[in-house]
Amino acid sequence: MINFIPELEARGNPSTTMNFLVPVIAVTLTILTGSVIFAMMGFDPLYALHTFFISPISTSYGISELLVKATPLALIAVGLAFCFKNNLYNIGAEGQLTMGAVFGGGIGLLFYDTSGFWILPLMIIGGAIGGALWGLIPAVLKVRFNTNEILTSLMLVYIALLILDYLVVGPWKDPQGYSFPKTRKFGDSGRMPLLFSGLRVHFGIIITLIGVFASWFIFSKTMLGYQLKVSGYSPIASRYAGFNQNYLIYTAFIFSGAFAGIAGLGEVSGPIGLLYRDISPNYGFTSIIVAFLGRLHPIGIIFASLVIALTYLGAEDAQLFMQIPAAVGFVFQGLVLFYLLGTELLVNFKIVFRKNI
């Protein structure tokens, strides 16, 4: 009997063009697979794809909504890039986002009946600190006890969500809220200014762009970015260079957490305006896909955040007009990640079939 066993063999010199095209190929394959899924569900694939990807952004309101969704996704993803470049798998951005919203939102609640230009900046700083502190927990645990940051950062997500839960049903509950699990609204000084009247796109997008630019600068121009990169590629070389590994772990998690925290604050002080249970439709987790789809590069992350934001909007429209469950949006996100990882693997490796003897 002859068996053929597939094996992976490293390509000596992976093509740079292909490497660059990885996200494009992944998105194309996702759309193709999506049409097959729509066809199997009995929909005209072209109509479904149009509903999913074109119609949501065919109005200025739609584009504004796309930017509203992309704002937190891009900011969290560039933050995550600090960790991922250093081979630290922080998957707890959702928790860091939540704690940012709690800290920053707490300040907003404190000054709900005060007005002043200083309130929003204070809330943003509060959000950054909240996220950074929550991000520091897995970092400290890793440095001190060599725990796995994947597990600890993930578990901390649920703790953060429960803390938020406790606050909105307990001490921070809106006194006039008929016992709904939500806080009172922030004052006007605690809200992100809107950029255009009638549209929800808000000042948070400016913060995101500043964050993206700052990360690009750090990654490509500074010693810190270089150290993160070296330590991610080869911890041994990093030790040889005399870089302080622990400092790099702390720094990466602080940036990651602070960016997620600001994104969380941006949500509650932007479109939402108060604190309640479901402040984030898994932005913290989805941003992991955004970060990888953008190849951990700030500019790439901007494009990736727009693509992934579209899957959120498309899912809503598909539910509305075609009665498809909104969960199909997560299917698309999953497909993108799957094809992304697959394409990347095949660019760097080729499959060879070896005869089994």
Add this chain to the structure above:
Amino acid sequence: MDNLILKIDNISKSFPRVKANKNVTFNIKRNTVHALLGENGAGKSTFVKILYGLLKPDEGKIFFNDNVLNVQSPSEARQKKIGMVFQHFSLFDSLTVRENLILGIDTNMSFSNLQKKVNEISDKYQLPLDLDAPINTLSAGQKQRVEIVRILLQDPELLIMDEPTSVLTPQEVESLFKTLNTLLKEGRTILYITHKLEEVINLCDEVTILRDGSVIESSKLENETAESLATKMLGKKLSEIKTDYSHISNLISLKAENLSLNFNDPFFTDLKNISFSVKEGEIFGIAGVAGNGQSELMSLLTGEGIRGVTGSLIYNSVDIKNFNPKKRRDMSIAFVPENRLGHSAVPELTLSENILISQFPNNNFTNNGIINHSNIDTQAKKVIDQFNVVTPGIDAKASSLSGGNLQKFVIGREILTKPKLLIISHPTWGIDAGAEHAIRKSLIELAKNGTSIIVISQDLDELFEISHSISVIFNGQLSKSYETKNISVSEIGLLMGGKGID
């Protein structure tokens, strides 16, 4: 029939960036020791991997006992009675000798039967083995013995030995040669792969010389001398390295006293009371068989592995034993560890970016944490020019360079920092003769300008060529140091085997 056991006909093999074997054609006579001589990178390993079924040739045929040899795997090769002892031992460190032997044979055999056969072989070839010893407690020579016994269990007609002496002491080499002679008397054939000329002269009957993947010559050894072989192997004559130590000052640059480090880990060698001193301008060599504490000592000297160290390491009248690599670099100490890829250079980064790995005092590479890319590029160009690094340019990834070129780049990078003390481990490991020569010359040049150099190496020829004084590390202990001109290779050999170190 003739008395050829192996006929190699036009074997060629290419890899993505190199043609490793070009129309390799030669014959091996039955019951001889046939040397395959060549520099690192000449294509020896590729050829034996093809012979042993690990690689498939692009073209050509091999005839074994007049039949076409077409093996797909090492186990098939072993069935056809071809055995091979690899340069890097393929033993399971955490298992015992017995378990390794059982795992290595392809047929089923009971433990008692195995015991009997092993005893026979041990007696016959004088290869004593303790079957219950875990592999990680054995010396390199003992590990090699396990490999040889494992191959002899299969009763091979043709035995391939790949650089067998590279990790042995001179005394162990002698006993290996005795074993090989016994094997020869029984009518077996040995293909002996090496780059050491003396071994070819002492042991072999015929020699095939490979250079750049092609056979340069295949002939009897009678008319050859070490010099004639060297010229053919290298393709050119290298100027002799002259060492003169009149420049050495009496000032001590680095003084180690009773450095000790316990790991409590069977995979590490504890360092015990290491003391030595290096003068300004001196090259101090540390010899020893691999695995006697060299890498532990190296990371202690570079500051990469210092947790729990006791004793003192005085440099510029400061005890630096607890300093990290960055702090040591700030004091003009430079290091070149043994491994290039992933240790002294990051393979995924460009040469330019790799310059930044080692930041020496007063470099102008960064300004308040902001990288000055043009200064780094200039420095990278300087290293490439001055040390003849063969590369498309400063934007080439470190992984795209050959071992020798990357080593030249790394050593050049460190030398250009104008260190006062350079600590270097296995400077010419796994690189071609041209690069080796260039590196040794640049080290001597550096010492002449007053830099103290510590060289840890297994290559005795290298240490005798460049170092002014020499010590031997054995089982985590360092012998006293001898002036190189006052000690012989065989005396050093005894120390490497642990005789004479208290």
